[in-house]
Amino acid sequence: MTEAFDFSLIDWSRGQFALTAMYHWIFVPLTLGLGFIIAIMESIYVKTGDPAWKRITKFWMTIFGINFAIGVATGIILEFEFGTNWSNYSWFVGDIFGAPLAIEGIMAFFLETTFIAVMFFGWNKVSKGFHLLSTWLVAFGASLSALWILVANAWMQMPVGMKFNPDTARNEMVNFWEVLFSPMAMSKFTHTISSSYLLGAIVVIGISAWFLLKKRHQVFAKRSIVVAAVFGLVTSAFTVLTGDFSAKVIAKNQPMKFAAFEGLYHGQRGAPLVAIGVVSTSPSDPENENIKDFVFKIEIPNFLSYMAFSDFNAFIPGVKDLMEGNEEHGIMPAAEKISKGKLAIDALAEYKQAKAAGNMAKQAEAQQILEENFEYFGYGYFGTNPDHLVPNVPLTFYSFHIMVALGFWFLLFFAIVLVLVYRERISNARFWLIMAIVNIPLAYLASQSGWVTAEMGRQPWVIQDLMPTMTAVSHLDSNAVITTFILFAVVFTTLLIAELKIMFKTIKNGPKTEGGN
Amino acid sequence: MFETFQLLTLQQYWWIIISILGAALVFLMFVQGGQMLIYNLGKTKTERSMIINSLGRKWELTFTTLVTFGGAFFASFPLFYSTSFGGAYWVWMIILFAFIIQAISYEFRAKENNFLSARTYEVFLFINGAVGTILIGTAVGTFFNGAMFSVDKANIAQVFDSAISRWQTPFHGLEAVLTFHNVALGLAIFFLSRVLGVLYIVNTIDDEAISQRATKQLLYNAIPFLVFFLYFVIALLLKKGFAYDPVNGIVFMEKFKYLNNLIQMPIVMIMFLAGVVLVLVGIARYYFNKKTNSFWFAGGGTFLTAFSLFLIAGLNNTPYYPSLFNLQHSLTIQNSSSSHYTLTAMGYVSLFVPVVIAYIYVVWRAINNKRIDKSELDEDIHVY
Numbered sequence: 074m075t076e077a078f079d080f081s082l083i084d085w086s087r088g089q090f091a092l093t094a095m096y097h098w099i100f101v102p103l104t105l106g107l108g109f110i111i112a113i114m115e116s117i118y119v120k121t122g123d124p125a126w127k128r129i130t131k132f133w134m135t136i137f138g139i140n141f142a143i144g145v146a147t148g149i150i151l152e153f154e155f156g157t158n159w160s161n162y163s164w165f166v167g168d169i170f171g172a173p174l175a176i177e178g179i180m181a182f183f184l185e186t187t188f189i190a191v192m193f194f195g196w197n198k199v200s201k202g203f204h205l206l207s208t209w210l211v212a213f214g215a216s217l218s219a220l221w222i223l224v225a226n227a228w229m230q231m232p233v234g235m236k237f238n239p240d241t242a243r244n245e246m247v248n249f250w251e252v253l254f255s256p257m258a259m260s261k262f263t264h265t266i267s268s269s270y271l272l273g274a275i276v277v278i279g280i281s282a283w284f285l286l287k288k289r290h291q292v293f294a295k296r297s298i299v300v301a302a303v304f305g306l307v308t309s310a311f312t313v314l315t316g317d318f319s320a321k322v323i324a325k326n327q328p329m330k331f332a333a334f335e336g337l338y339h340g341q342r343g344a345p346l347v348a349i350g351v352v353s354t355s356p357s358d359p360e361n362e363n364i365k366d367f368v369f370k371i372e373i374p375n376f377l378s379y380m381a382f383s384d385f386n387a388f389i390p391g392v393k394d395l396m397e398g399n400e401e402h403g404i405m406p407a408a409e410k411i412s413k414g415k416l417a418i419d420a421l422a423e424y425k426q427a428k429a430a431g432n433m434a435k436q437a438e439a440q441q442i443l444e445e446n447f448e449y450f451g452y453g454y455f456g457t458n459p460d461h462l463v464p465n466v467p468l469t470f471y472s473f474h475i476m477v478a479l480g481f482w483f484l485l486f487f488a489i490v491l492v493l494v495y496r497e498r499i500s501n502a503r504f505w506l507i508m509a510i511v512n513i514p515l516a517y518l519a520s521q522s523g524w525v526t527a528e529m530g531r532q533p534w535v536i537q538d539l540m541p542t543m544t545a546v547s548h549l550d551s552n553a554v555i556t557t558f559i560l561f562a563v564v565f566t567t568l569l570i571a572e573l574k575i576m577f578k579t580i581k582n583g584p585k586t587e588g589g590n
Numbered sequence: 591m592f593e594t595f596q597l598l599t600l601q602q603y604w605w606i607i608i609s610i611l612g613a614a615l616v617f618l619m620f621v622q623g624g625q626m627l628i629y630n631l632g633k634t635k636t637e638r639s640m641i642i643n644s645l646g647r648k649w650e651l652t653f654t655t656l657v658t659f660g661g662a663f664f665a666s667f668p669l670f671y672s673t674s675f676g677g678a679y680w681v682w683m684i685i686l687f688a689f690i691i692q693a694i695s696y697e698f699r700a701k702e703n704n705f706l707s708a709r710t711y712e713v714f715l716f717i718n719g720a721v722g723t724i725l726i727g728t729a730v731g732t733f734f735n736g737a738m739f740s741v742d743k744a745n746i747a748q749v750f751d752s753a754i755s756r757w758q759t760p761f762h763g764l765e766a767v768l769t770f771h772n773v774a775l776g777l778a779i780f781f782l783s784r785v786l787g788v789l790y791i792v793n794t795i796d797d798e799a800i801s802q803r804a805t806k807q808l809l810y811n812a813i814p815f816l817v818f819f820l821y822f823v824i825a826l827l828l829k830k831g832f833a834y835d836p837v838n839g840i841v842f843m844e845k846f847k848y849l850n851n852l853i854q855m856p857i858v859m860i861m862f863l864a865g866v867v868l869v870l871v872g873i874a875r876y877y878f879n880k881k882t883n884s885f886w887f888a889g890g891g892t893f894l895t896a897f898s899l900f901l902i903a904g905l906n907n908t909p910y911y912p913s914l915f916n917l918q919h920s921l922t923i924q925n926s927s928s929s930h931y932t933l934t935a936m937g938y939v940s941l942f943v944p945v946v947i948a949y950i951y952v953v954w955r956a957i958n959n960k961r962i963d964k965s966e967l968d969e970d971i972h973v974y
Contacts (some may be wrong), residue, residue, distance in 0.1 A: 078750060138697055146693035148658055150875075153675060156664070157683065159677025164754050165746065167668025168928045175665035176939050178658030183946045186650035187953050194647055195970035196814035199956050207953075238929070242743040242754070245929040251788055351730070421749035454749050548753035553762065557683050564687065568694055571705035578703035585910065 078543045082551040087542060089558045091528070093150045095521060098564045100144035100572075102520050105219060105266060106273015106308075108212030110207075114506070119205050129293050130208075132584035133277065136576065138193060143572050145186075147565065158554065162535055162545035169235050169246040170225055172268045176205045177221035183491045185214030216266050223262040229536050230527075231257035231326045237447050239440060244539070260322045261527075264315035267308045268523060271483055274305030275509075275516040278490060280580055282509035285500050290583050299494055306487035309548055312480055317380065324381035327537060329395050329462065330530035333469035335377055336367060337391040340399060344389040346376035353469040361460040364392060365467055392466070398461055407452070407459035414453025418447035439478055451539045464532040472525035481517035486512060592937035601906060601923040601931035604666035607940050611659040612730070616779060616896040617889050618652040619723055620644050623787025623811075625692075626719035628712055631791060631803050636964055638702070638712075639973070644794045644962050645787075646696040646974040651950065665936050669741065669926035673755035677739045678729065678763025685725050690720035696974045703934065719787075727779035729763075731772030733903040734826055734848065736912035738765065739741055741919045758915040771829075774822040781815035782869075786892060787878055789885035796961035805877060812873045825837030827852070832912040834922055835950060841909055841917045851902040858898050858905075865894030882961075 117125035152174060155161050163170075191199060191207035199207070228234075234251030235244045246252065279299045280342075281294035324331045334336075335347050350370035358364040378387040381438050388402055398406030420442035427435035455461055486508070493499040533538065537546040592600065624645045632638035641939040664671040675682050689713035698704045699711035727950040738758040746752050759765050766772045785808060792804045831847020834840060844850065871887025904910035909920035927933065960966075967973055 123772060135972070139701070142694045142697035145653060146690045149653070149660075149689055149693075152657060152660055152664075153682060153686055156660075156671045156675025157679055157686075158676070160672035160755055161746070161753050163664065163672035164743075167664060167671060168932050171661065171664035171666070171668050171671065172930065172932055172936055172939075175658070175661035175936060178654065178661040179939055179942050179946060180645055182654050182657055183950070186654045187946075187950050189650065190647050191953055194957055198959060204954070214623050241929075242746045246932045249931075249935045418747050418749065422744065425744045425747065454752075544752050546753075547679070549676070549679055549762070550754045550760070551751065553679055557679075562686065564690060564734075568690075568705070571694070571698055574703045574705045575701040577870065579701070582702070 079546075079551060080543070082549060082554060083546050083559055085551055085554040086546050086549075089158060089554055089561060090151075090154055092558065092561055092565070093147060093154060094524065094528070096569065097147035097151055098145065098521060098524055099517065099569070100140045100147065101219075102269035102272040103140050103276055104137060104144050105215050105269035106271065106304075107133060107140070107277070108208075108215045108273075109270060110273055110277055110301055110304055111137060112209045113211045113304065114297075115205050115208050115247075117300075119201050121481055125292060126296070129147060129296055129582050132293070133297070134192065135579055136276075136280075139575055140580065141189070141256060146159060146568065150561070158547050158549075159535070160302055160547040161543045164243055165540055165545070166229075166232075166244050166536060167244055168516075169228060169232075169252060172222040172246065172249070173221040173225040173228075173252075177218050181218035181221060184216075185211055185218060188214065189475070219266050219269070220262050223422050223567060224258045226527075227255060227258035227261040229534075230261075230531055231255055232536055232539055233257075237443070237450070239421055239443060240428075242421070242425075256322045257326060260315060260319040264312065264319045265523070267312040267315055267385050268480070268520060270303055270308035271312050271480075272516045272520055274301040274308065274487070275483060275512050276334065277301035278305065279509045279511075279513040282506040283580070284583065286503070286506050288508075291476045291500060293584050295494070295499065296358060298490065298499060300485050302490040302494060303484070309480065309484040309487055313484060316477070316480060320380050321382070324389070328390050328476070329392065330464065330469070331381065332390060332392045332395065333466045333525065333530050334473040336365075336466050337377070337389060338366075338393050338469045340362060340389055340391040340394040341389045342378065343375040343386045344377040344381075345372035345374045346380060347371070347474070348373050348471075350470065352470060358456075361463055363460075363463045363466050370588055392463055397463065407462050408457070410449045410452040411455050411457070413446040413449035414451060416453070417450045418453040420446070424556045441499055448538060451534065451536065451541050451544070454541050454544050455533075461533055464530050469526060471524040472529065474521050476522040479515055479522075483512070483519070592934040595934070595937075596928045597927075597933070598924065600937060601927045603937065603940075604662075604927065604933055605904045605910070605923045606901070607943070608659070608662055608666060609897050610894055610943070611655060611662055612900045613893045613895075613897035615652070615655045615659055615726075616653055616782075618648070619726075619779065619783040619784070620717035620786030620790045620885075620889065621649050621652045622722050623783030623785065624719075625715035625787070626790055627787050627791070627807060629713065630807055631788070631800050633799070635870055636967065637797065637800055639967055640795050640797060640962050640964065641800070642696065642699065642712075642715075643967065643974050644791060645700050647957055648790075649692065651958070653689065656689065662816070662936075666928055666933060667921070667923065667926045668928060669755070670921055673739055673741055673921060674729075674737070674763075674911065675928075676755055677757035678732075678737065678766070679757070680761065680897060681729055681763035681766065684721060688718045688721040688725070692722070699972055720784065723780040723783045724773075724776040727776030728772045730779075731769070731775040731822075732766050733900075733910050734775075734829075735766075735769050735771055736829070736832065736914040736920070737763070738915050739913055739919065741913070741916050742920070747748055760842050765833075771822065771825055774818045774825070778815055778818035778822050781811045781818060782892060784811040785815055785869075785873060786885065786888055789872060789888050791880045792876065793885040794958055794961055796963045801880070805880075808873060808877055812877075832879045832909045832917075832920060834907050834909055834920070836907050836924070839922070839925060841912070841920045841922075845918075847908065851906045851908060852898075854906055855901065858901050861894045862898035865891045865896075865898060867891065868893065891965060 084405040114130045188207040188210040195204050234248035235253045236247050238245045281297040284290045284294035348371045351368045353368050355364045356362045357366040379385050396407045420439045424439035494503050533541045535542045632641045658881035695714040699708050740756050745754050751927040788804045788808045816918040830843045833844040833847050868891025869888050872884045909922045911921035913919040
């Protein structure tokens, strides 16, 4: 029945948004992490007065600047794409979703972009203290910016603090603080920014390692590694903790996504965590191509239950439980949710008709039905076959596991680097210096995987349970979106190539030599 | 404080905030104007570098204002966001592409191994300047001349066809260029941005050769600006405008609506006239007396004029986004706004705006305390 939707338009719109988001997310995490690393380095310069620290700060600032520009370029597109490609969404939840975007502009983005001028051009124009303050404000502004964007994203995954208004046919905010401080918002913000700080540290260590391998700028490289490794160790430990917090929030609020993380089809008590697994390429359920069994897996008994609810024997619902229902554990079948969703949508239509006709009694009756069933509103857009409610399990499983495995690896890596630095062996630790360079693409892989996990795992919802992605899309011809998708792909790829070439050249040139200012 | 306001008061308050941001954006388009004059004012590599470095220290402000303008519109009038952005798809997409290529051009242009060559990035800056100003101006023109869209909130209950806002032409916004009045505003902003660009450059760069060329360029751009601006304003004030009944929301056409708005809101009329005079004074002060602070006269005047135009587009029972497809589908500040709660919450956020203006002022003074000259490009600072 969902075949009646224009899936070409929906898929290309999703593709365009994903393309923009993934390109944006290549540049932003480095900006977030590098901002604080630069601020720490400049603080040491101001404290010690050692000009070598100034040179170190300036070199990383140049890398920051190259990234910042292209991050900004891709960021503006994301903001406006909510309107251009997801116009129905923009009205349905704009009353809530628009606020964090506006606050981001007023409170954070201006802070960042205003003081960045001082950071880059103010060395000879303002005092050392004012310059340092500006550098910290840029770092702080970037993270504050991330806060509001992630609050908006978290709200889509866990809509809270709002009420549906049938007169305006949209959701309206009733509690700003609930939106800002929802567990999903807090977990998403802390996990995303800490993982970005981690990425910044990995990049600094990797580039510095290259200098050590080339036996160039060794003092610069060692000092950069010390700052980045300490920063990285702290933030990677925080990333693991916030990751655990995120898992608990998702297990509670997005059980289908959580089941997809682990490819868990049949719920159980004391559910095991799949440490390593390979998913079959062919569906095990002929009716649902997203359901694929494992060809091979190594499990840690009971650990998934613990990860979700801090209880080794807790019940974790699988995909099948969420689809077919599980009476024992109070899980409603998807088909029933679809029926309730249809009741809610029909009631909204009746409400509108009754209001137009001035029939108050019928209007009140329709409103009551709508309110009783509203939590399932989005299910009403699906046909009788609930299979479309299952996200792409293999993709979610792999991206989740890549992210987690690499997260733990980075924690270990930072600790090893610090030990090597402490023992003054870092310059000669060739294997670890090479690993440091290899870690740079791995950090980006982990970072992108995190977003794939979050965004693919929540499908088919653009707003959990309330609006499916297919209903959010703008009323456009798919050819228009295909055209802009291709244009974005060409432009972003060209800019990425330019950025990488500039970056490599800047790194190759290295920091200004000693004796320079 | 904001909780006690009536919904209409909050809607008006937020239209004023949107107008401030819109007016600030028009003023800050001096960056776009300057970008189009790099080769007209700079004949040597050093001169061009000085111009680009002068503009490059401000491009983020224009960019951030555009982002905040979009975000604030989304938060306060989400129906406009969904209707205009989702409908006039091609117009907004072209504008967005023009801004992508601006953001990287400053940073990448002078870098070694930059893949596309410095000249390409300079062309990008020109494209951003020309396309950005003309299309944003033309899009704002539709606030006064309307656009072909429909809005039906009941559509959300239609399972397979739930789009609330629909564009009613296959050109998705590009048809706005067929209305000359829209284009006249676009061209007025195009030439105004160039006028402001000239005045900003002479305000911030200490170079005799550039100053001499600037005088000529000022004249070449001020004349067409005045022609297009006067045409736009006279036609606007004499045309039938869009109005609505605040009680039942019925939209109708009213003779001299925008002139009436100025007369019925005398403060806005005073701001408008003061703005126009200041722009003219700014142009004259530099052309005749070479006063480098003329930028602030013309810039201030631009802000006041644009602010007034935004106000008469949306206040005094005026639909700010009229529908030519069905007059009753037109967007007003009353039928397209966020809820009382959201506008209240955002009202508190808006109190940060003066703080933002204050620190922008401090930083502007700190960075622009000395005019750029050739020697500054050799200093050990970040150079574009």
